[in-house]
Amino acid sequence: xxxxxxxxxxxxxxxxxxxxxxxxxxxxxYAGKSLVLLAVLKGSYMFLADLSKRLSSPVMIDFVQVSSxxxxxxxxxxxxxxxxxxxxxxxxxxxVVEDIVDTGLTLAHLCELLRTRRPLSxxxxxMLSKPAARRHEALxxxxxxxxxxxxxxxYGLDHAESFRNLPFIxxxxx
Numbered sequence: 001x002x003x004x005x006x007x008x009x010x011x012x013x014x015x016x017x018x019x020x021x022x023x024x025x026x027x028x029x030y031a032g033k034s035l036v037l038l039a040v041l042k043g044s045y046m047f048l049a050d051l052s053k054r055l056s057s058p059v060m061i062d063f064v065q066v067s068s069x070x071x072x073x074x075x076x077x078x079x080x081x082x083x084x085x086x087x088x089x090x091x092x093x094x095x096v097v098e099d100i101v102d103t104g105l106t107l108a109h110l111c112e113l114l115r116t117r118r119p120l121s122x123x124x125x126x127m128l129s130k131p132a133a134r135r136h137e138a139l140x141x142x143x144x145x146x147x148x149x150x151x152x153x154x155y156g157l158d159h160a161e162s163f164r165n166l167p168f169i170x171x172x173x174x
């Protein structure tokens with residue numbers, strides 16, 4: 001039985017179809033090139049797994065952990081790097097794998113930092129985007145879905161570390 005606070009927004013089937021489509025776009029753009037997938041923990045882990053399995057381009061996978069939320073439903077406005085990547089990105093094509101872009105603060109800060117490390121190219125793929133919440137410029141090159149400015153969980157996204165394991169994306173009501 002589903003938690004009564006949840007309302008499904010994007011089904012597991014819709015997510016998997018969109019992962020297929022995104023992989024085709026990424027493979028087309030990176031044909032013949034190797035790619036570093038730099039996943040933003042913790043929320044992007046399911047998206048990273050599903051997307052990376054579909055890519056035919058050679059990939060390296062690494063992780064960063066960046067936070068501006070803590071256990072709250074809105075950004076604190078302070079970006080913290082909790083884990084830096086291990087693989088050198090200098091001279092490499094880098095694709096940041098994000099779960100969601102809402103205010104844009106975290107992604108803008110992360111991309112600014114990564115550019116100082118001289119990647120050959122730097123692009124972003126995000127499963128979700130909340131354009132109505134945007135307060136900082138945050139360019140997303142490949143996007144799964146645009147969603148309303150409401151708090152969502154599932155498919156890696158959490159509230160206080162709960163709901164990450166859901167195979168779909170749901171609105172979380174108070």
